[in-house]
Amino acid sequence: MRESVVTRFPLADWPTLDLNRYALGTASSKQSFSYALETATKQIGSISGGSAYKFGIFYHNDGDWKFPKNFATLDEAWSSIRSDFAALFDLAAAGEWAEAATLSVTGVWPMVVLKALHIYFPDEILPVFAESRLRHYARALGIEPDQSPIALNRALNAALQTYPDLSSVDGFQRMILLESWQPPSARGRGNQTESSVYLKVAPGEQASAWQDCLEGEYICIGWDELGDLSLYDTFDEFSKAFARTYPQNTDRQNLLAAKNIWKFRNLKPGNHVVANRGTTEILGVGTVRTDGYQFLPDRDQYRHTVAVDWDTTHARKLDPGFGGWRSTFQTLNAKDVARILENDGSDQAAKNIAAELPDYTDAEEVRYSQWAKAIERKKQLILYGPPGTGKTYSAVRFARWYGEQNSDGSTPGTVTPVTFHASYTYEEFVEGYRPIEDSSDADGLRLARIDGIFKIVCANAAKSPEKTFFLIIDEINRANLPRVFGELMTVIEADKRGTQVLLPTSQEPFSVPENLFIIGTMNTADRSIRTLDAALRRRFAFEEILPDSSVLEGQASYGSTILALDLFLDELNKRITEYAGRDRQIGHAYFMHRGEPISDPIDFAQVVRLEVIPLLQELVYDDYAQLAQFLGQTLVDAPGQRLVPVDDEQLVDLLAAEYGVVNPL
Numbered sequence: 001m002r003e004s005v006v007t008r009f010p011l012a013d014w015p016t017l018d019l020n021r022y023a024l025g026t027a028s029s030k031q032s033f034s035y036a037l038e039t040a041t042k043q044i045g046s047i048s049g050g051s052a053y054k055f056g057i058f059y060h061n062d063g064d065w066k067f068p069k070n071f072a073t074l075d076e077a078w079s080s081i082r083s084d085f086a087a088l089f090d091l092a093a094a095g096e097w098a099e100a101a102t103l104s105v106t107g108v109w110p111m112v113v114l115k116a117l118h119i120y121f122p123d124e125i126l127p128v129f130a131e132s133r134l135r136h137y138a139r140a141l142g143i144e145p146d147q148s149p150i151a152l153n154r155a156l157n158a159a160l161q162t163y164p165d166l167s168s169v170d171g172f173q174r175m176i177l178l179e180s181w182q183p184p185s186a187r188g189r190g191n192q193t194e195s196s197v198y199l200k201v202a203p204g205e206q207a208s209a210w211q212d213c214l215e216g217e218y219i220c221i222g223w224d225e226l227g228d229l230s231l232y233d234t235f236d237e238f239s240k241a242f243a244r245t246y247p248q249n250t251d252r253q254n255l256l257a258a259k260n261i262w263k264f265r266n267l268k269p270g271n272h273v274v275a276n277r278g279t280t281e282i283l284g285v286g287t288v289r290t291d292g293y294q295f296l297p298d299r300d301q302y303r304h305t306v307a308v309d310w311d312t313t314h315a316r317k318l319d320p321g322f323g324g325w326r327s328t329f330q331t332l333n334a335k336d337v338a339r340i341l342e343n344d345g346s347d348q349a350a351k352n353i354a355a356e357l358p359d360y361t362d363a364e365e366v367r368y369s370q371w372a373k374a375i376e377r378k379k380q381l382i383l384y385g386p387p388g389t390g391k392t393y394s395a396v397r398f399a400r401w402y403g404e405q406n407s408d409g410s411t412p413g414t415v416t417p418v419t420f421h422a423s424y425t426y427e428e429f430v431e432g433y434r435p436i437e438d439s440s441d442a443d444g445l446r447l448a449r450i451d452g453i454f455k456i457v458c459a460n461a462a463k464s465p466e467k468t469f470f471l472i473i474d475e476i477n478r479a480n481l482p483r484v485f486g487e488l489m490t491v492i493e494a495d496k497r498g499t500q501v502l503l504p505t506s507q508e509p510f511s512v513p514e515n516l517f518i519i520g521t522m523n524t525a526d527r528s529i530r531t532l533d534a535a536l537r538r539r540f541a542f543e544e545i546l547p548d549s550s551v552l553e554g555q556a557s558y559g560s561t562i563l564a565l566d567l568f569l570d571e572l573n574k575r576i577t578e579y580a581g582r583d584r585q586i587g588h589a590y591f592m593h594r595g596e597p598i599s600d601p602i603d604f605a606q607v608v609r610l611e612v613i614p615l616l617q618e619l620v621y622d623d624y625a626q627l628a629q630f631l632g633q634t635l636v637d638a639p640g641q642r643l644v645p646v647d648d649e650q651l652v653d654l655l656a657a658e659y660g661v662v663n664p665l
Contacts, residue, residue: 002044005036005119011093014086019078024052025059034058037115044172045118045127047111053225053245056081056107068107069247080106085116092121101151109244110149117150125150126157127175131237197271198337199263200322200330207277209302214312218294218305219273219286221264221328223257228295229265229304238262252567252660259553259566260329265293267306274332274340275310280321282340284312314340331553333596363550368401374541375402375517379494382476382520385545387615388587391521392417392474394545399470399519414460415470418453420479426486429454431505449506454488461516469516476520481536492518493539524583547573547587552597563604563656565597571659572612575630580619586612605648608655613643632658 008031009021017033020026024034034055038047052058057067057077067077084105091100105113111129118125128134134152135145141159145152160174201219203209209220225245232238239258246254267273269290275283286308296303322336332340375381383391399415426432429452435445451459454471461469482489491499491512500509520540549566573585590611591598598604613631620626628636634654635644646654 001041002119002122005033005041009033009036011089011120014082014089017082019057019074022055022078022082023058024055025061029059033116037112037119041115041119045115045129045175047109047115047129054109054112054241056105056109056112070106077107081108084108088113088117089120092117092124097124097150097154101148101154103150107244109241114149114153122170122172124154124157126153126160127172128153128156130233131240133233136233197268198274198332198340199267199271200274200276200325200332201264202277202325202328203275203283204302207275207281207283210275210277210283212299212302213275214284214310216305217289217309218307219275220296220299220302220305221261222302222304223261224301224303226261226304228297229261230293230295235259235262250660252564252571256564256567261304263331263553264304264306264329267292273306273308276322276325278321279325280318282315282318284310285314285340286310333599364397364401368398371398371543372402374543375519377494378539378541379497379516380492380518380520380540382522382540382542383545384522384524384542386547386583386585386587387523387525388590388611389545389547390587390589391523391545392472393589395470395472395519395521399468399472399517402517403468403470414464414467415472416453416457417472417474419474420476420484422478424479424484426452426484428452429484430486430488431455431503433505455510458510458512458516461513462511465513465515467515469513471516471518473518473520475522477522477532482533485536488512489535489539546582547585549588551588552591563652565591568655568659572630576616576619579626579629584619586615601648601652605651608651631655634658 009017020028020032022033023029024032024038026032029035034052047054052060053066057065057074060066065074067074071077071080084103085108088100088103088105091097091103104110110131114125114129118127118129128137131149131152134149134156137143137156138145138147138152141156143152143155143159147155157174201221203213203220204222213219223242226242229238232241235258239255239262242258242261243249243251243254246257249257267288269288269292271288273286273288275286277283289307289309293304293306296305318339322330371381383395385391396415396417403414427434427450431449431451433447434450436448436450437445457469457471461467485492487501487504488510490496491501491510496512497514498511500511502508503510518540547569549569552565552569569586569588569591576585590607591604593603598607616627616630620630622641624636624638624641628638632654635646635651635658636642637644
């Protein structure tokens with residue numbers, strides 16, 4: 001099978017190979033190299049999935065040749081692809097694999113390149129071609145996964161050959177043994193019902209596919225050139241394929257579209273879909289069924305589908321409509337859902353809907369499980385990161401989650417917050433003498449020994465060992481920590497819990513109970529972890545919290561502009577990081593209100609004017625030329641050392657244009 005391909009397409013032919021011998025779609029395409037890779041040699045390793053775009057060049061059934069948009073002509077495209085393949089094969093034949101691993105073939109997907117290399121060099125390249133599988137096996141074998149596909153494939157092959165039982169078998173047998181030993185995890189959608197997730201999806205342009213959806217009991221979208229989405233194992237793999245398929249879009253447009261389509265593909269049973277026509281009409285509300293996503297190649301268009309049970313009782317015209325519904329996708333918040341379901345759309349109705357929301361997302365569950373291991377080992381944890389990343393919110397959420405995980409339902413955990421500041425003292429934290437009112441004293445005051453917040457919490461925790469207690473210290477880095485903790489710096493350690501010390505002021509024995517955990521938060525824009533006392537650093541675990549633009553996914557609509565908040569924040573932070581480092585980024589929490597991304601132009605303008613711009617001005621020390629690099633020349637008059645006055649809608653329009661984050665869908 002493999003030998004037949006090598007015989008028909010010898011390496012010597014590649015420098016002058018005719019396009020018709022390579023491409024799919026022609027009258028002789030079944031004799032082509034592309035057909036040989038995808039279909040004729042499927043048994044020695046599959047590269048199915050996606051579309052003919054993965055080969056870089058092919059003849060479409062609309063009568064036109066398709067090739068990468070960065071080439072002006074068909075001849076130019078084929079000349080480049082052919083010469084790239086020839087150069088790659090020459091290096092491989094010469095054993096120059098390190099250099100070969102740095103090359104790519106313009107417009108051709110990596111799995112196609114790997115399959116071609118395996119055909120000619122089966123002992124050097126394993127028959128594992130999907131990037132997701134390569135990374136999966138690499139992690140299982142302790143190999144750095146962040147390498148080029150060629151380098152990663154060869155690293156896997158080399159690692160396997162170090163095992164005596166595998167050194168004498170061929171690559172195909174190694175692949176079979178590898179898959180049986182460490183099968184890639186199933187891309188499960190889970191069987192839990194998530195009735196709180198609502199995604200608005202337009203069924204075709206002006207709802208042209210709605211009748212098909214209603215009769216076929218599914219919701220459908222386009223982007224058919226991508227092929228079957230279920231063949232992509234990870235978002236990273238899919239987003240790269242999306243960018244290769246639609247090179248005419250900007251990177252940010254492709255990322256936004258890929259995120260939305262990936263969300264559509266991963267809808268779970270019990271999720272809801274709202275079908276719409278334009279910005280003012282609800283067509284139906286669907287509940288996702290267990291069969292979920294399916295690719296229907298027999299449809300003329302809109303081949304990506306998700307099976308749903310439709311309810312048209314909510315179908316109606318809306319006045320006013322939803323501005324964000326100009327796009328194909330819109331993630332709906334609780335207030336929108338309340339209005340769609342014919343509640344009054346009030347805050348109370350939204351709260352009723354929000355009450356159904358799952359307490360913790362899958363991402364939170366994973367993150368909190370990691371934090372739990374850290375805090376159980378150290379007993380203390382510091383969450384650090386740029387401002388506005390939700391460190392205090394996350395600390396409280398984690399404390400609640402941990403208490404629920406470690407209680408019997410009748411003994412929930414207890415959370416006590418405190419904020420440190422520059423003048424915070426040991427006397428406030430542990431114990432000390434402070435003046436109190438005393439009518440029996442001539443001056444009306446006397447000194448009394450007062451227990452501090454830490455001593456009180458420790459006493460409460462010692463009385464209720466069946467509960468978990470958390471002391472959350474906000475802005476922990478703003479105080480002089482060795483002075484505030486004093487001699488307790490020793491007994492907060494995990495292996496010193498329960499050990500008694502004598503407090504110097506009261507001369508009372510004191511210990512820190514096992515069931516008390518300390519979580520501190522610190523803003524790295526104010527102070528680096530490196531400046532913390534070394535003794536303190538040894539006693540705390542550290543977890544970084546960076547801006548999370550994913551919570552802003554979905555479009556925020558302002559008048560005539562649909563601005564992708566998540567991509568706006570990503571690009572803003574990219575510019576900040578390049579100028580001042582990652583610790584000075586701006587957090588996602590600035591763009592949220594009551595747990596939802598802001599969607600009102602006045603709110604957005606207030607955040608930009610009152611929160612973002614002052615942070616940027618502080619960052620650049622009134623260097624307006626640099627400020628213009630962040631906000632754009634249309635908003636900053638650098639020579640005049642001033643901001644250009646604009647109204648709220650103009651501000652959104654100008655920022656969307658500057659950052660290129662007007663939603664393309």
